Structure formats: C-alpha cells, structure tokens
Amino acid sequence: FSGAGGGNDIQWCFSQVKGAVDDDVAEADIISTVEFNHSGELLATGDKGGRVVIFQQEQENKTQSHSRGEYNVYSTFQSHEPEFDYLKSLEIEEKINKIRWLPQKNAAQFLLSTNDKTIKLWKISERDKRPEGYNLKEEDGRYRDPTTVTTLRVPVFRPMDLMVEASPRRIFANAHTYHINSISINSDYETYLSADDLRINLWHLEITDRSFNIVDIKPANMEELTEVITAAEFHPNSCNTFVYSSSKGTIRLCDMRASALCDRHSKLFEEPEDPSNRSFFSEIISSISDVKFSHSGRYMMTRDYLSVKIWDLNMETRPVETYQVHEYLRSKLCSLYENDCIFDKFECCWNGSDSIVMTGSYNNFFRMFDRNTKRDITLEASRENNKPRTVLKPRKVCASGKRKKDEISVDSLDFNKKILHTAWHPKENIIAVATTNNLYIFQDKMN
Amino acid sequence: QDMQEKETVIPERAEEAKLKAKYPNLGQKPGGSDFLMKRLQKGQKYFDSGDYNMAKAKMKNKQLPSAGPDKNLVTGDHIPTPQDLPQRKSSLVTSKLAG
Numbered sequence: 001f002s003g004a005g006g007g008n009d010i011q012w013c014f015s016q017v018k019g020a021v022d023d024d025v026a027e028a029d030i031i032s033t034v035e036f037n038h039s040g041e042l043l044a045t046g047d048k049g050g051r052v053v054i055f056q057q058e059q060e061n062k063t064q065s066h067s068r069g070e071y072n073v074y075s076t077f078q079s080h081e082p083e084f085d086y087l088k089s090l091e092i093e094e095k096i097n098k099i100r101w102l103p104q105k106n107a108a109q110f111l112l113s114t115n116d117k118t119i120k121l122w123k124i125s126e127r128d129k130r131p132e133g134y135n136l137k138e139e140d141g142r143y144r145d146p147t148t149v150t151t152l153r154v155p156v157f158r159p160m161d162l163m164v165e166a167s168p169r170r171i172f173a174n175a176h177t178y179h180i181n182s183i184s185i186n187s188d189y190e191t192y193l194s195a196d197d198l199r200i201n202l203w204h205l206e207i208t209d210r211s212f213n214i215v216d217i218k219p220a221n222m223e224e225l226t227e228v229i230t231a232a233e234f235h236p237n238s239c240n241t242f243v244y245s246s247s248k249g250t251i252r253l254c255d256m257r258a259s260a261l262c263d264r265h266s267k268l269f270e271e272p273e274d275p276s277n278r279s280f281f282s283e284i285i286s287s288i289s290d291v292k293f294s295h296s297g298r299y300m301m302t303r304d305y306l307s308v309k310i311w312d313l314n315m316e317t318r319p320v321e322t323y324q325v326h327e328y329l330r331s332k333l334c335s336l337y338e339n340d341c342i343f344d345k346f347e348c349c350w351n352g353s354d355s356i357v358m359t360g361s362y363n364n365f366f367r368m369f370d371r372n373t374k375r376d377i378t379l380e381a382s383r384e385n386n387k388p389r390t391v392l393k394p395r396k397v398c399a400s401g402k403r404k405k406d407e408i409s410v411d412s413l414d415f416n417k418k419i420l421h422t423a424w425h426p427k428e429n430i431i432a433v434a435t436t437n438n439l440y441i442f443q444d445k446m447n
Numbered sequence: 448q449d450m451q452e453k454e455t456v457i458p459e460r461a462e463e464a465k466l467k468a469k470y471p472n473l474g475q476k477p478g479g480s481d482f483l484m485k486r487l488q489k490g491q492k493y494f495d496s497g498d499y500n501m502a503k504a505k506m507k508n509k510q511l512p513s514a515g516p517d518k519n520l521v522t523g524d525h526i527p528t529p530q531d532l533p534q535r536k537s538s539l540v541t542s543k544l545a546g
Contacts, residue, residue: 019544019546020543020546028540028542029542029544031544045542045544047542049542051541076542076544088491090490090491092490116490178487179486179489179490197486197487225483225487228486247483277457277459279457280463280467281462281463330458330459330462331461331462332462333458334462334463334465334466334469343482
C-alpha cells in the first residue's frame, strides 16, 4: 500500500484539480459537500455560497488507454439563496450541507440538495436538439403575420449545441426547526429522510407539503438536552432500516416497521468507555461526525474526531475495526479546543468493494485504511504534486522526538487546511478530495 | 503522586489540565452541553422589529447605545438595528470550480 509493490496495492496519481489557485479564499467558494452519482459518471460539489457544480467524466479515449476519462464541468447552478426568518430572527445560510443523487430512471438526472432548512429536488436534463420551421414564428421567436403564410410545413427537430439545464422540481420546506445535517434516499427510491439536530423526517419525493416525523429526541425541558443527532442514513438494501449517530458517540438503528415514531431504537451501538480515561474532551471527541453504510449493507462506518470505526450490524457492543486517523492530535486537544478545530466534522467513505475506507485530516492530508491488509497510507492534496501519472508520495507525521527526513512535525501542520469531504467512485479507483476551495481528483495508475 | 503520574501518562488529562489552567472558570459540565446549545442557536440574530421600533420611540431624545466591537454578540442593553446585521447577498458569481 505504500507503493512498494504488491499486486493489489493502489498507486494513486494526481489527475486533475479544480478551483482557484490564489490563497485568498472567498467564503462562498468553500466546498461543503462532494458526491459521485450511482454510475460514477457525474461528480457533484456544493459550496458555502449555495452553488452546485456538476462534473461529467469524459468517455474513455480508446487511444489513451493509460488514463480514464477526465471530469469536466457539465452543469452549474445556484441551488439555495441566503434567507432571513424574520419570525424567529434566524439567519438561514445558503451553504449546501449535503447532495444526494437519485438513481437514474430516464434521460434526466436528479439530485437532492439541502441547506440548513430546505431540501430541493433538482432535475438536470440535456437538450441537444431544437424544433425549427414553425409556421407562425420566425427563427428568432418573433411572430409572423398569419396573413403572410401561404404554405404550411411540419416543424422538425434539428441538432444544436448541447445545453444542460437544471431546474428545481420540488422544494421541501418548513419541516425543520433545527439545522439539517443529513439527507438519505431510501432503497425504495420513493422516499427519503432528512435529519436535523433533534428530529428526523420521512418524505415522499413527490409530496412537498407534508412529511412524517420518525425520530424526535427533543426533551420536554431543553435544559435537559444532553445529545443531538449528528448524521443519519438509510440502509442500502432494507427500506425499513435507518441509523442515526449522536454527539455522544452512539449509533441507533431503527426499524420503521416497529412503530410510526422510531424513538425506541432496535439496536444501540456504543463502545464502552474506560471511566478512568475520561476527560473534559472525551465527549467532544467521541461525537460522530459521519456515518456510512458499506455497499453490502453488512457494516457501517463512523467517524469521530480521532478515529474511524467499522461496526458489524450484528454486534452492538463494540466496533469490529478501529483505525486511528491522527492519534498524535490527542496531546494537542487543548489548543484544538481553543481554535475550535476540535469541532471540525470530518466525513468518511468506502471504496466500491468495501475493502478500503478513506477520510480526511489536516494539512490537506487524507488517509486510507485497507481493511484486508491492515495497511494504511497518508497522502496530500497539493498543487505541488501536479504531475499526472506520477505516483503520490506517502506522507508521515512525526508525533514527537526526532523528526526523520521527509516527515512533518505535528506543530508544523496547518490546521486551516482541512479535508472534510472526500468521495470514492462507486466502481473505479477514482477519488475526489476537497480541500478548502479546490477539488482534487486522483486515479489509480493504470499499466 | 498517582494523580500526577496519571495525568502525564494520559495525554488527554494533561491537555485538560492545561485548559483548566488557562480558563479556571470552565464549567464543571463535561465539554458537551454548552456546545449543544451553541450549535442549536447557530444563525440566531435577534433582530426584532417590534423591539427596535419601541426602542426608537422611547429613545427619541436619548442617544441609542452604539454597537460594541463584536456586532454579533447581543447583550441585554443593546437593541440590534438592521445596520448591525451583516448584509446577506446571494452569490451572483459563478463558482470558481466551474471556471
């Protein structure tokens, strides 16, 4: 996995980088979500400015067999606008928290995008022909005087330059008092869930004027609030099952067949904590920032501040695998608390075969863990590694003591360069890694 | 001696000691509940047009308290004004990712 050989080791190479080069980052350009569609042909990003950019993979070039297709801009649109709720004195950010693709049913593509309060269903469709030869209209749209029409013709469709149009088809609003952190499409492809800090709602994709509340953890007295919902996801195969994670490091699996309101979990996943190890930081760093089912549906992965954990759905007592992302930060928690970094919400993802998991870290580093070989690697998303087909050099952080050549010391890490969002192509070894305002695409070196 | 040993052995405890040394008033509650409330409150601006207009009417002859250095922090004495709220303009510019 370190590139030293082995038939199954992936050799990651830089492929492309999108976004501005300058260091002065406008807030609107901060990338807030990255997601491949089900075929991997499309890659969507959302940003703090409420904009969505979709990239499309070029068809493979038969002559250039050493690389897979590049991703180029396919469509871009303003998904959400900033709003002000005057009744509650609440500013509603336009930042796109999550994008989730629907599986493709016809020629058009559909995705759900959400900010803190409103979810929207967008239709992205191609137009590559237009009707020509109207009887009553000129080509430029002006109406013809009907009295000048002496013959009739049948309008025909003629090819035109490809136009990709995005239009909002449904707007699911006014169902969340708190801030939406997750959306997840059900395997029935008809319903989806949206989760905020205290509640989870179930929607039907066709119906915007009502949703069903399926989880409500709001205490009668807000003074008694001890935990919030941090992420939620539907099971990939069982349409009655979903999970939600909490700020206390627990995951609850719920079965919608059990009752209409799933306040009582079917399973509770929690790793017992050694009480003698407890500190002021324990709860904060145990907060789960992301939960993702494996493609198989047998496992789920959670990300907390310092680690990634794999859980077997059949075992609630403890994770089956734990991977340390950046354990060297444990002795820096005081300063990470002071600069708020301890609250950073890192996401995680599986590769298509569920054999490797990936997550981001600081200094534009990202980590991959091979579940089979138990090897891990740290790579960097940086413009300095810009040569296509050159294998990326693994990075190493020196926690303490003598720093070896090519290692970077913990104190030199740039905590403003965080990789919170990463995505893995569903079928290929192609990954999308978002730094603050740039999107990197890396590919497996093909022989 | 035991406690000291334990603090150096467990990096988290050492960090906690550092934090408590810097902020002695840090609450006894574990680092969780304050953040939960802060997280739920995100986006709250507290501009109330009713309060604002009543304050304007009452204070016609007096000087309105001016906004402190931190305009986003609302205290009991200060009635936020529309000018205090940062302008929320939508992004008219295309994303640089599409550039």
